[in-house]
Amino acid sequence: MFLLKYLLTSFAVANAFMSTPSQKTLTPSRTFGSQIEQRISQVRKHATRASTSLAMKYTLVLVRHGESTWNKANLFTGWADVPLSEKGVEEATAGGKLLAEEGFTFDVAYTSTLKRAIKTLWIILEEMDLMYIPIVNTWRLNERHYGALQGLNKQETVDKYGKEQVLIWRRSYDIPPPELEKDNEHYPGKDPRYADVAEEDLPLAESLKLTEDRFMVDWEKTLVPEIKSGKKILIAAHGNTLRALVKHLDGISEDDITGLNIPTGIPLVYELDEDLQPIPHSDAIAPLSGRYLGNQEEVKARIGAVVAQTK
């Protein structure tokens, strides 16, 4: 296997020197399929290095936004743009302090177009004294769209549709909730922030699978090249988009991911090797190989607490 890697590398390096210099940042026009393509593009970018360094590591930090006002009121939120509750602000501040204390720094931050994630990010950057870094807002990091259930009270919905049906919508991997009508106030086409999004991309309802599909477009097209260019990235996003990301990073199954809960406001740190495979951390809590910052007993309690909520 190593010999194969070595041969491929030498071939790729030779190829790189013979070809024209690559552009500063690699923005592939299509998704890279094979490992070979990935490796060749990587070597072209770092053509001055004699060989790929196996110790090369990237750091990626994820954080789920703090409690929102609708979380508190137990309403299905999705793409509804509700603010953080006071507790959510405290959670974000605590998350920022943890990152500052452990000496993290970032070059760029990615977040959604929803204010609960954006504010979480602003608060964290302020705590870290990094307000000056560029922030990229993308709808592809938005929470899963909850269709016609958005704005409904969770208990009322259970009373209306029955516990089993609601559980299916909430915890199924690929069954979306009922779609909303285009004249519904929650239809994204009515919102100016999505003016540049193609109509066929605007969801009427999403399952975790659909959320994952539309997020992964951004992962491949934008985030992977950014990470590989050596930029340290912070992603402030939502429960389901972060689920999609860790499912991909850690190869978690569809069954396991629907049960996985990522606690709010606690930074989740991934160390990645040159192929963007996670290097498992000793503090990692399965099935994740990344580690949560902060008091580990508290973290475990918080993970348990979120599970209890869904009963």
Place this chain on the structure above:
Amino acid sequence: MFATRSALLSSSRLLSKKTVIPAFQIANKHTLVLVRHGESTWNLENKFTGWYDCPLSPKGIEEVTEAGKLVKAAGIAPDVAFTSLLKRAIRTCFEVLDQCGRVWIPVTKAWELNERHYGNLQGLDKQETVDKYGKDQVLIWRRSYDIPPPAVDKTSEHHPSNDPRYAGHDFPEEFTESLATTLDRVVPYFEENIVPELKKDQTVMVAAHGNSLRALVKHLDNIDEATILELNIPTGVPLVYELDENMKIIPNPKGMAPLRGEYLGDQDAIRARIEGVKNQTK
């Protein structure tokens, strides 16, 4: 009247991106909103600030929250924002966007919009500096158009090469700025980055500093050097310019000369603030 037209423009823009726009509805008007950041902690301590990255004071936060409310009340919805790399301006930008409900818009942060760098006066108390160098010399540094304060070299914490946020740009070994040199980096940035956004029919907000905004309005309103030095842009008061399709300013009848843009808010109170600051510098 102004607010209604802007509201109409914003609401028609909501529909306009995907529908055919009748030519008369969008009046080829482009909106630029300038906001000077609110009071900072070093303003309070009466220190020369420049590129030192101090935060807004609590009063400063109130000022810019108020500014945001005024922008919202005027029916202005920024599509894109520009600010400096200094947190007092960035925070101003965020607070205004929060009040307008536009926190999701792209915000570009650029050193070219930073406050004027105060050379080796940065961090010094203004009174102490007068005691040290004499009132006249300090007045020259503060109020001359093109005489900069003494420079800092790379051994100084105030030299940008010692701050990672400026890693992408090569600054001279000896660094300091006058209003003239500030303008030399603000205006090209405006032309190359902000004007194209205005041309694309985007409402642009710029949250910046006293001297970077002076440089900008000097350029926008063709103000001469002597006048610009006397001009004070009050903190936390949105200043709104409308430009036509050729990027020429459409003078606003409410403009307080020499500015052709309109300050939002209580006009008498604003006038009093401008006069008040003027009296301070005597």
